[in-house]
Amino acid sequence: MGDPNFMFRLQNIFQDVFDDRGLRITEKTTASDIPEWDSLTNINLIFAIEREFHIRFALGEIQELDNVGQMVALIQKKKE
């Protein structure tokens, strides 16, 4: 939990991938909240998160996520 900028960095990734500076994410955001969240943007998102936070998702982990909050928890767990 050490990084106070964590949500800001994550939101930045979302803004870049969806090319939308006004995009705001919360822990409750799901794929259905962002119409352009398709398989291509999803891959770009996952890859950007892996590089930004220097982590690597294990096979199967991503499929189990229901919303951004769960993604945040997973990333932070991996960073510990």
Add this chain to the structure above:
Amino acid sequence: MASKSGLSQWRIPKEIRFPIAAEVILRKRRALKRDLLQQTDLFPIKIAILGGSTTQEVRSILELFLLAQGIQPSFYESSHKAYYEEAAFDSPELREFKPKIVFVHTTWHNVSQFPGLLEPVERVGALVRREMERFENFWEKIHNDLGSTIIQNNFDLPRLRPLGNLEASEPSARTNFLLNLNSEFGRYAHTHSFLLLNDIFYLSAKMGLAQWCDHNYWYNYHMALSPAATVTVALNVANMVKALYGKSKKCIMLDLDNTLWGGAIGEDGLQNLALGPDHPCGAAYVDFQQYLKDLRKRGILLAVCSKNNPENAREAFSHPDMVLKLEDFSSFKANWNPKSDSVREIAVELGIGLDSLVFVDDDPVERAIVSAQVPEVAVPEIGSDVSLFAEILEHEGYFEPGNVVQDDIERTGYYDSNVRRSSHQATFETYGEFLDSLEMTAEIASFVPLYLQRITTLINRSNQFNLTTRRYTEAEVDAVSRDPNYITLYGRLSDKFGDNGLVSVVIGCARGDTIELDVWVMSCRVLKRDMEHAMFDALIEACLARGVQKIVGLYIPSKKNLGVKDHYAKLGFHQLESTATRSLWQYNLVEPYSAKARHICRRSGEASSTHK
């Protein structure tokens, strides 16, 4: 030469130049695309991607790299993994799409059958042949039905080796099998110019297989390549497409001190240059020079662009470890003028466009000046570490040869004799006398099979003397050459300094008593040599022979062809209509016609008998 249009001021976003950061490109793909689409005058190309795994990632990145080259692709993508079925069995959508280029994005995953463990050599050979037949049928079907140029991946290697190091020697092993297939692919591509290999065997080795393939992305998204590898492949394919459309560079201009050798010749003197095997940097400079010499051997012109006393600069080339010699340079500018001036002089002297030039200088200030003053010139961020110079040049893909190396090799000779022609010109009173003294002979005739490849290349690579900038595939050139409704002409020009090769092409389509000119191109190495008149004379003869009354010429302006906007007016055509995007011209034939070419002796083609 190149005009100062919107594009020349355009700056390619730094994210997609060296050093490429895959994560930035993937992350900012949408913004980059938006940015790149602000360019005007983009050249449209239709590309079908037939994939053995998902293709949308490679498509989305290929699009960025092509846009950065001024090419706007539209894509057709095969349904999931159906690359083979869609082409081998008729797909109406694919046929309707009419791609100019078909990119077959396959990997080792798409081999239909590997040999079983320890199967005998004969059986392995039979399987290689069977796999080859499958691909050959597929390629030939695409070529015959669609007339497209095919860009085909060869094979990468799997990350895992069930046989360990025996994979390298056991005939039935996957590694060995894939290496055999790659040789067969190479053999086929070497003899069939419509097939170009995208060498992912090399790309994957350079990147490392552990980075090349990421199991997560394979199992989750059916991506045979990792996102980073996808960027590498897209860049490589974009460079190949760029080369096919004549956007490769022709000449590399080199600074001397600390670019070709370590130290400054004017201050340190010949003995103290870092060059040669006794010095770590010196050895690297030798290798860089050797790399440049290899480029020159395959047709890339070299020029010197240095701030030095000319005597000092030339003296340096007497150094015993100097690989490059004075005669390797087609132009030599060593003076104290601004380099932007020297760059322009080199372009004029060699008769090539500024956008065909690459400027290499270890000094960031000189790079910035040339880049700002002559924006058409490519200025790689070459840095100051000589061991990376060649790497960076390759990465930018400036000199990708496309499919025709032979013509590039001959090009060095054409330009060297052009330099001799220019100095010869100085001794004549009038330009006409100079042209007469060249003793030019043109061979002009209808297309013959021998020249189809060269004709296609010329049509696709000519930008300046090109009335319509319409592009043809080799299959389309072949088709019009057989179609009785078309008049086709190629022109070769030689003179006392040498053979300029096949330098001009005209294609016209007959409608009733009218011929409409669809293509008129000429190589810029023979501008102002009376060759367009010789071509016109031959065209008139062909028209008279078939009773044509009118010739209609079309001019479509592009950012490069403003030099020929009055071409038809100069030949005596009258204007039918003119808009911002095109002008239409008509010429009425009357007999007797008096020939316009005054300085060229013309003969009809003997291509089939006199040329190899």
